[in-house]
Amino acid sequence: MKKVLMVVLLLVGIALAGGGYYMFYLKPSQDAQQEEQEPEPAAKPVQTEPIPVPEPVPEKTDYYVSPEKLGVRxxxxxxxxxxxxxxxxxxxxxxxxxxxxxxxxxxxxxxxxxxxxxxxxxxxxxxEVPPTITKQQRIETISKYIEGSDDFKQYFDVFIKTTDDLIKEGICIPLDFEELNGWVRSVTYKEEDVYFVYCGGYKQANKIYLNVQTGKIFYR
Incomplete structure (x- = not known):
């Protein structure tokens, strides 16, 4: 019986020794070999936001005249x-x-x-931006176009308003008034205070009449 017990203990010892060998030597060695054989996973590319490309600034092409009168050469x-x-x-x-x-x-x-x-x-x-023109500055500018008008001081207000309206509406340009030095008294309408100016030519169709009493313009 004693011999049997010794054999059992010997077998248990061998089994423990084998398990220790496997756990502390053989398995770590196998794991190390497996790690060497397995390739490392490829690093994922880092996603970066695209750098925005600024749009080219369009060259400025539209401008506004600053002085009262500008010569074109x-x-x-x-x-x-x-x-x-x-x-x-x-x-x-x-x-x-x-x-x-x-x-x-x-x-x-x-x-x-x-x-x-x-x-x-x-x-x-x-x-680059339209100039700021006050009402007084506009009056002074218009005055220079027509300051040679007949009876200019007497009918200053109606001459200024009518001239400004005709220019803004594109019917006349400042040069039309400067060529005649302003509004000319009509000898055709002797019984009325009527003045005229030519805009765009010197034909009868280009002749604009102004009744300074009513402030109305008309054509013949």
Whole structure:
């Protein structure tokens, strides 16, 4: 019986020794080999927000005349001939900028093999926003267009209002009044206080009459 017990203890000892060998030596060795064989998972790419690309700022092309009167020249320099004029607040579309000047018309060739010419204005005389014009400033500006009118002081108010209305409505331009120095007394209507101005030409159809008593304009 004693021998049997010793055999049982020996077997138990062998079993414990085998289990310890497996747990503390063989299994760690197998796990290490498995880790070496298994490839590491690939790192996930980091998602980043796309960098916004700013939109290009469109070049400014629309401007407004700042001085009361601006000469339009046929070349980009102050020695060039003045072809026409623009007035304070007029909106101009600039097609090209060169050396401080802005081209506001296409190029023209007036004779065969002649030079190209266009209309130019100095950029320093232009504003990016419409100028603020007070009522008094507007009156002063209109006065300069028609200060040579017959009986100007007597009918100042009606001359100013009618002239301003005709310009705002696009019927006349300031140059129409400047060419006649303002409103001219009509000799046709001798019994009425009627004055006239030509707008857009010198035909009868371009002749605008003003009855200063009623403030009404009419045509013949």
């Amino acid at each position: 046929e070349a980009p320099n102050y020695d060039a001939f003045i072809e026409s004029v623009h007035y304070r607040g007029d909106k101009l579309h600039v097609l090209e900028k060169r050396d401080g000047w802005g081209r506001i018309s296409p190029y023209y060739v007036y004779k065969e093999n002649g030079p190209e010419v266009a209309e130019w204005v100095p950029m320093e005389a232009l504003l």
